[in-house]
Amino acid sequence: MAEFLQALAQGLLIGSTYGLLALGMGLVYGVSGVVNFSHGDFISLGMFLCLALYSAFALDPYISLVITVPLMTVIGGLVYWYLLRPMVGHQFLMVVQLTLGLSLVLQNGILMVFGGQPARTPSVVESKLLILGDVVVRVPHVIAFVVSFAMAIGLYIMLRSTDFGRSIRAVHQNAHSAALMGIDVSRVQTLTFALGIGILAIAAALLLPGTPIQPAQGLRYTVITLIVVALGGMTNFVGIMLGGLIIGLSEAYGTIYLSDTLGMLLPYGIFVLIMLFRPQGLTWSSSR
Amino acid sequence: MRQEFYKTLTSPVWLVILVLAVVLPPLLPSYYLHIVILALVYVALASAWNIVGGMAGQISLAHSLFIGTGAMLSTALLLKLGVNMWLGLVISAIISGVMGAMIAWIDFRFQLGHLSFVLITMAFAEMGTVIVEGWDFLGGASGLLLPQDKGDFLAFQFGGGIGAFWVMLVLAIVSILINVAILNAPLGYYLRTIRDNENAARAIGVNILRYKIAAMVISAMLSSVIGTAYVRYLTFADPYLLVSPIIIIEVVLFATVGGLGRAYGPAFGALLLVPLGEILRGKLGGTLPGLHYFIYGVVVIAVILMSPRGLLPLFEKWFSRMRPKAATSK
Amino acid sequence: MLEVDHLVTGYGGVPVLHDVSLTLNAGEIVGLLGANNAGKTTLINSLSGMYAPMSGRIRFEGHDVTAMTPKQRVEIGIIQVPEGRLVFPDMSVRENLLLGGINARARAHRPRTMDHVLELFPRLKERLGQNAGTLSGGEQQMLAIGRALMAEAKLLMLDEPSLGLSPLFVQYIFGIIDRLHAEGLSILLIEQNLNLTLRHAQRCYVLERGKVAIEGASDVVKDDPRTRRAYLGL
Ligand SMILES: Nc1ncnc2c1ncn2[C@@H]1O[C@H](COP(=O)(O)OP(=O)(O)O)[C@@H](O)[C@H]1O
Ligand SMILES: [Mg+2]
Numbered sequence: 033m034a035e036f037l038q039a040l041a042q043g044l045l046i047g048s049t050y051g052l053l054a055l056g057m058g059l060v061y062g063v064s065g066v067v068n069f070s071h072g073d074f075i076s077l078g079m080f081l082c083l084a085l086y087s088a089f090a091l092d093p094y095i096s097l098v099i100t101v102p103l104m105t106v107i108g109g110l111v112y113w114y115l116l117r118p119m120v121g122h123q124f125l126m127v128v129q130l131t132l133g134l135s136l137v138l139q140n141g142i143l144m145v146f147g148g149q150p151a152r153t154p155s156v157v158e159s160k161l162l163i164l165g166d167v168v169v170r171v172p173h174v175i176a177f178v179v180s181f182a183m184a185i186g187l188y189i190m191l192r193s194t195d196f197g198r199s200i201r202a203v204h205q206n207a208h209s210a211a212l213m214g215i216d217v218s219r220v221q222t223l224t225f226a227l228g229i230g231i232l233a234i235a236a237a238l239l240l241p242g243t244p245i246q247p248a249q250g251l252r253y254t255v256i257t258l259i260v261v262a263l264g265g266m267t268n269f270v271g272i273m274l275g276g277l278i279i280g281l282s283e284a285y286g287t288i289y290l291s292d293t294l295g296m297l298l299p300y301g302i303f304v305l306i307m308l309f310r311p312q313g314l315t316w317s318s319s320r
Numbered sequence: 321m322r323q324e325f326y327k328t329l330t331s332p333v334w335l336v337i338l339v340l341a342v343v344l345p346p347l348l349p350s351y352y353l354h355i356v357i358l359a360l361v362y363v364a365l366a367s368a369w370n371i372v373g374g375m376a377g378q379i380s381l382a383h384s385l386f387i388g389t390g391a392m393l394s395t396a397l398l399l400k401l402g403v404n405m406w407l408g409l410v411i412s413a414i415i416s417g418v419m420g421a422m423i424a425w426i427d428f429r430f431q432l433g434h435l436s437f438v439l440i441t442m443a444f445a446e447m448g449t450v451i452v453e454g455w456d457f458l459g460g461a462s463g464l465l466l467p468q469d470k471g472d473f474l475a476f477q478f479g480g481g482i483g484a485f486w487v488m489l490v491l492a493i494v495s496i497l498i499n500v501a502i503l504n505a506p507l508g509y510y511l512r513t514i515r516d517n518e519n520a521a522r523a524i525g526v527n528i529l530r531y532k533i534a535a536m537v538i539s540a541m542l543s544s545v546i547g548t549a550y551v552r553y554l555t556f557a558d559p560y561l562l563v564s565p566i567i568i569i570e571v572v573l574f575a576t577v578g579g580l581g582r583a584y585g586p587a588f589g590a591l592l593l594v595p596l597g598e599i600l601r602g603k604l605g606g607t608l609p610g611l612h613y614f615i616y617g618v619v620v621i622a623v624i625l626m627s628p629r630g631l632l633p634l635f636e637k638w639f640s641r642m643r644p645k646a647a648t649s650k
Numbered sequence: 651m652l653e654v655d656h657l658v659t660g661y662g663g664v665p666v667l668h669d670v671s672l673t674l675n676a677g678e679i680v681g682l683l684g685a686n687n688a689g690k691t692t693l694i695n696s697l698s699g700m701y702a703p704m705s706g707r708i709r710f711e712g713h714d715v716t717a718m719t720p721k722q723r724v725e726i727g728i729i730q731v732p733e734g735r736l737v738f739p740d741m742s743v744r745e746n747l748l749l750g751g752i753n754a755r756a757r758a759h760r761p762r763t764m765d766h767v768l769e770l771f772p773r774l775k776e777r778l779g780q781n782a783g784t785l786s787g788g789e790q791q792m793l794a795i796g797r798a799l800m801a802e803a804k805l806l807m808l809d810e811p812s813l814g815l816s817p818l819f820v821q822y823i824f825g826i827i828d829r830l831h832a833e834g835l836s837i838l839l840i841e842q843n844l845n846l847t848l849r850h851a852q853r854c855y856v857l858e859r860g861k862v863a864i865e866g867a868s869d870v871v872k873d874d875p876r877t878r879r880a881y882l883g884l
Contacts (some may be wrong), residue, residue, distance in 0.1 A: 067435060075603050118625060128379050128438055129576045130624045132569050133427045136617030140610030148609060187776035195752055202738050202749050212698060214724030214753035214801065248608070253563055255446055258439055293454030308430045 034166035039284040041164075045173035047280020048180035051273040052235045053253065054260035055184060056228030062204040064221040064269040065124070065289075066116055069131040072253030074137035075263075078104055078236025079245045080142050083153045092155050093237045100204050108229025119120035120221070135250060140148045143247040158241040173204040179206040183234065184273050198226055204267060259303040278302075337493075351602070353481060360488035360593040361550050365567075366575040366586035367495035368542035371535050373572060374581035375508060377434060377515030381568050382423055382441035385448040386416040386540040388563030390547025392458045395557040399458060399464055405476030409548040414581045415539040420540030422531040433518075445565050452563045464557040476552055486552040491546055492587070498538065499583040511535055512581070566613075571621045579630025588632045593619065651676040651698075651838055652728075652805055659696045665704060666692045668860045674805070679735060679827070681851030681868065683844060685880070689860040690840045691733050694809050697838075699723045700729045710805070724753045727804030733840075735794040739783030741775055743793055746782050749799030767796040770826065772824045780831035783859065788819035795826065806830065807838040812846065824850055848872045856880050 057071055080308040081100045081174075082093040115134065119127050158170035191197035203220045211217050217289075256279060264275030279299050286295030345353055372380050393415065394408030401409070423444065427437055446549045453461045473478030478487050510531045513521040523529055551557050561567065578589025597612035601608065604611050627634050652674040659667045665691045674680045684690050699720040708716045715723060716853055738746050738865055745768060751760040753859040768775040771792045777785060782793055791811055808827070812820040824846060831837055836846040841847040848854060854871040864871055870879055 039502065045472050067439075098627070115621060115625065117666055125377060125434055126576070126624050128435075129572060130621055131623070133573060133617040133620035136569065136573070136613045137621070138617075140614035140617065143610035144608045144614065182445060195748075195757070198741070198749055199746055199752065202739060205738045206736050208700070209732060209738065210749075212702065212718045212724070212730050212732055212736075213749050213797070214721045215393070215749075216719070216721045258442070262439065268557045283462070293450055296454070297447055300443045307432075307436055307443075308426065312414055 033168035037167045037286050041167050041169050042071045043281035043284030044277055045177045046176045048237050049235055050179040050279050051276025052183055052257055052259050053257045054276055056231040057257050058261050058266050058272050060225050060228045063200055063224045064120055066127055069254055070135035070138055071257050073135045074232045075236050075253045076142055076250045077138055078233040079280050080146055082237055082240055087151045093153055093240045095235050103228045103229035104233035109222055112273055115284055117218055138252050139247050148247060150246045153240050154242050155241040172241035188269055207247035227270050232307035259299050262303055263306050272274035326531035328605060341489055345482055355500045355595050355598045357485050357488050358598060359432055359591055360492045360592045362574055363492040363587040364495040365548045365571045366590045368539050368574050369571050370499055371539040374575060375511040376535050379438045381442045382444040382556050383543050384445045384563055384565055384568040385497040387547035388448055388566060390544030391551035392452055394468055394548045395464045395521035395551055409545060412548055413544040416540040416544035417537045419456060420536040421533050424536035449563050452559045459557055461622050464554045465557055479554050487549050491549055494543055496587055503583050507531060507534060536582040570648045573616055577620050577623045577631055579611055579632035585630050585632045651711055653709040655707040657703040657851060658693055659701055660704055670862055672855050674836060674838055676836050677834060679839055679845040679851045681854035682840045683847060683854055684857035688857040690857055693810055694730055694807050694840055724801060725755050729798045729801045729803035729806055731794045731798045731808045733809035735790045737782040737790050737793050742779050743782055744778045746793055746797055747800050750800030753801055763800050767799050771796050785839050787816050791823055800816055805836045809840045812843050812879050830853040
């Protein structure tokens with residue numbers, strides 16, 4: 033039972049951050065139809081930037097955010113404007129190959145700078161524990177959970193009640209009509225992509241404490257994110273956060289109750305089944 | 321259509337390649353021979369992938385499963401059960417073909433569309449990696465070591481070096497010829513229709529399932545055979561190389577750089593990039609690991625942005641511009 | 651107010667509009683008639699800046715706007731109510747109206763214009779919190795027009811506002827058009843409904859396979875025998 037509760041806590045806490053990773057991808061898909069296969073490598077980039085800042089100035093990952101978030105946001109904006117925007121509308125199938133190429137560039141750029149050895153970035157809260165009865169949770173996980181949900185709620189409010197948020201939803205629902213309102217569609221798409229990458233910078237810092245990182249990990253994060261997005265429905269906020277929790281839980285329980293291999297297969301199995309039988313995701317109500 | 325196929329066969333390009341192939345390899349230092357062999361492996365793989373990924377426009381990432389099956393399964397069958405590797409090659413190819421047919425059927429049955437197809441095949445590829453790494457029969461995470469290659473043809477041994485070169489050359493040529501043949505056959509036409517507008521193809525009564533399965537099975541079996549030959553050359557069945565998503569990403573990117581959907585495009589891309597990458601890796605791999613992948617990434621992005629149909633059409637244009645000039649100067 | 655000179659527009663290099671010229675004076679309702687596929691929607695979208703013309707000029711209030719982006723054209727008051735309304739289905743009526751007034755010129759006075767729009771369309775006031783996708787076709791047309799008014803249109807361009815509406819709603823919408831005209835708005839009215847348009851517009855153009863076939867005062871166009879022929883697309 034203790035094991036069960038422990039896995040429950042762990043799964044929920046990590047799952048919330050998976051949800052946050054997927055929100056960025058879902059937003060981008062919603063406004064521009066781009067599925068970014070270099071998503072996970074941008075998470076890597078965020079993590080390694082934190083590592084660099086720690087090595088150079090002994091900055092805690094949570095403090096590095098002040099630098100990494102604006103930096104990654106700008107990088108995201110540039111990537112969309114110069115690489116992805118020219119593809120939208122024509123040659124759209126090629127976006128897959130382009131972002132795969134980008135993934136190689138990022139992953140190996142990081143490899144060339146940092147080398148391939150697993151590295152850790154310490155944080156003051158890294159080894160702090162929170163003990164609730166039988167369940168022991170690590171403080172970084174609690175922080176990740178709280179920040180992830182705060183971010184999700186913040187994003188939701190932004191989308192509902194600001195002009196920028198409404199522009200994003202308008203472009204998603206009907207880009208032609210949005211342009212007729214005087215919304216600059218390319219600009220909204222670029223800013224949304226930048227926002228998505230900026231969110232990744234935050235998620236990266238949340239996942240970082242206590243986790244060894246290496247350049248080759250990107251694809252794994254991309255896959256986790258895609259699974260969550262497919263599970264939740266590309267543009268469904270509540271669904272995506274729920275999807276994150278489900279994948280977090282299935283990972284946590286899978287590794288306890290199933291063999292290692294089966295545990296690792298479980299999320300993919302869920303993904304394939306969802307893609308086949310409910311391509312719109314688990315939750316049907318659209319909160320676009 | 322037949323005629324065009326034979327015309328391609330008798331084109332002088334093939335003659336030149338053949339002559340070079342006979343004369344050159346024995347003269348090459350072993351390091352460069354290795355690069356040539358690698359280039360041929362990827363020429364063969366990229367051409368095999370092109371049948372599905374280029375002609376039908378379905379970016380399959382599941383091909384690492386077929387390459388991996390060809391490599392790991394045939395090796396495991398030999399080492400664990402003493403199955404002759406020729407037979408192992410056939411068994412692996414059949415299993416790959418069946419997996420390919422299943423994927424094509426799933427794609428058809430659930431009408432996946434291009435994007436979902438990428439995602440599902442990616443999930444299959446990842447599952448394959450997990451299974452191979454977790455299954456001792458296939459060597460687990462540490463891989464399998466083949467016995468030394470003594471050049472015993474009946475045991476699927478070609479003596480390494482020059483022998484491997486000949487095998488890969490044959491596979492690369494077969495792979496390209498299958499591309500040429502399909503492009504000139506009704507299958508090629510239907511695959512293009514599926515790529516450009518599947519719904520329209522459905523509407524006019526094209527038997528999509530049949531063509532999708534045909535393309536996928538041919539492509540999968542070919543990839544599997546190449547995988548078996550490749551692992552024989554490498555001697556070490558390394559799951560991180562042969563079943564990893566990276567190998568399929570490389571193949572996709574080479575094909576894209578060369579020119580998707582053309583008979584010679586993917587081969588061209590592989591011939592261009594593999595030697596470039598390998599030489600870079602040889603020279604700078606110690607100080608800058610990953611540089612060759614980095615360059616591949618930059619090249620593919622540049623090509624997609626500047627010449628989305630690939631480099632081969634670009635070269636063809638240059639050549640056709642140069643040729644009339646040459647004619648008038650005579 | 652609006653002058654279109656020798657406009658050629660097309661898709662993928664193939665022209666759909668051949669050498670179209672038309673003018674609209676301030677305060678006028680000008681009708682643009684034509685059979686299906688005549689190029690009416692292509693014309694209105696060119697006026698909104700959705701595609702770059704292959705040749706020709708567009709002027710608005712004396713300025714050349716040919717090279718302006720859709721956003722810039724909205725900001726100077728060229729507003730389109732698109733064919734098929736194209737409201738944002740998963741947003742509330744209120745949000746749709748707010749989006750209508752999102753351009754830089756109109757944004758600041760949205761509360762005031764919204765009051766005006768809701769007074770014009772009391773039906774929308776009752777449905778403010780409802781998703782636009784749940785409205786009836788007629789209500790969606792009201793919303794689409796309301797959204798355009800939120801943008802503080804100087805030139806209002808309506809693409810087939812009567813399409814798919816019941817006769818009662820058609821009457822209502824044309825009543826609104828007359829009222830907006832009386833308030834001083836300039837209107838370009840694209841329609842398939844010949845008689846209704848001839849009745850409400852001062853002048854009309856008839857577009858036939860991408861060319862202006864007939865133009866003139868409404869009663870002249872009405873009596874021209876070529877009108878009905880062009881109209882049937884013969
Ligand atoms: N997006 C488009 N791409 C290519 N051709 C188009 C497009 N939109 C319209 N057309 C073509 O342009 C012509 C005029 O269409 P349109 O302007 O919609 O006419 P109308 O509004 O008068 O019915 C038609 O032949 C139509 O097929
Ligand atoms: Mg129309």
